[in-house]
Amino acid sequence: MTVQELPGAGASYRPTPPPSWRPRTEAAPLLPDAEPYRVLGTPAADKLDPELMRRCYAELVRGRRYNAQATALTRQGRLAVYPSTVGQEACEIAAALVLAEQDWLFPSYRDTLAAVARGLDPVQALTLLRGDWHTGYDPREHRIAPLSTPLATQLPHAVGLAHAARLRGDDVVALAMVGDGGTSEGDFHEALNFAAVWQAPVVFLVQNNGFAISVPLAKQTAAPTLAHKGVGYGMPGRLVDGNDVAAVHEVLAEAVHRARTGGGPTLVEAITYRMDAHTNADDATRYRDDDEVAAWKEHDPVELLERELTARGILDEAGIEAAKDAAETMAAALRERMNADPVLDPMDLFAHVYAEQTGRLREQAAMLRAELDAEAQG
């Protein structure tokens, strides 16, 4: 049947668009730039803040040393598992430094360094990875949510907290960290959708380190970039060189400011690379080329900053030595404290699980108490 033959259409019938359709928002401003944003080695570096950059440098050096020490502790049997952030330190440090005290950080299992750079005691940060005692710290005291091992589950939590804070009129921004693999989880979708609909004060930082364990990014997404995912939810997506600490800090600072001033959420994709294996339990040589690793070694976050700052006279030999010394002091203290056997109370298994204990857990706690008492009596 042709259009002219439609009942009642007549010769004057003309198809029209659906009556009330219009785009909900302009798509173009939400799209990421064609290239990852960079500062170091570009004219934008003329505007670097020397004090902030010296602080970033000291934190990067400390972060690199922290990574090495934590990996060493796994070899010594003092830490069960450690997901290293060697190569990703710029993202970790920028995420920590960009937040105000009242803000919240929502880290993944890989982000202990961000938590440490935000001021958390390194031993507390590693408690979970030692398998000792719940989260290892009080999330409310530090405004750092528990390190999340189930992928992307921290993202809806961040949105919920940020939205609740906004409803109460509290000045709080939540920054949630997730890996490239985590963006394929349902929780990523739900979090971004709610965040944009509610205009929640959240920043999503995706560290695209190329792999989800052994799975390269191309095998789990067909999106042009992960930053492009923002437009589908109605939030801006930004692409940044994740090894350029000045660039990551600037892009995150803009996103945090936007969130704080009622502008809603932002999705930031930082392009970086995991130099070490997924964890100490993984062998990365089985799924990636040495050439690829070598190319990324030339784009090392610590060296990129060191070169820029020394060339500009912002950092000198004494500054470099001081940063190294401070990092060694931190590592020595961490080693010593992690070598002490922790004293744990088995009854703590039941603490901090629910605000109000459930009947079943009360029963189990009583059983354990009785067993411990019987054991103590010989």
Ligand SMILES: Cc1ncc(C[n+]2csc(CCOP(=O)(O)OP(=O)(O)O)c2C)c(N)n1
């Ligand atoms: C819901 C869920 N599914 C699967 C896993 C197992 N797992 C742990 S790490 C990981 C890869 C995650 O990759 P990515 O998000 O890129 O983070 P990265 O480890 O590279 O920082 C997977 C699949 C998990 N922890 N949680």
Ligand SMILES: [Mg+2]
């Ligand atoms: Mg990854």
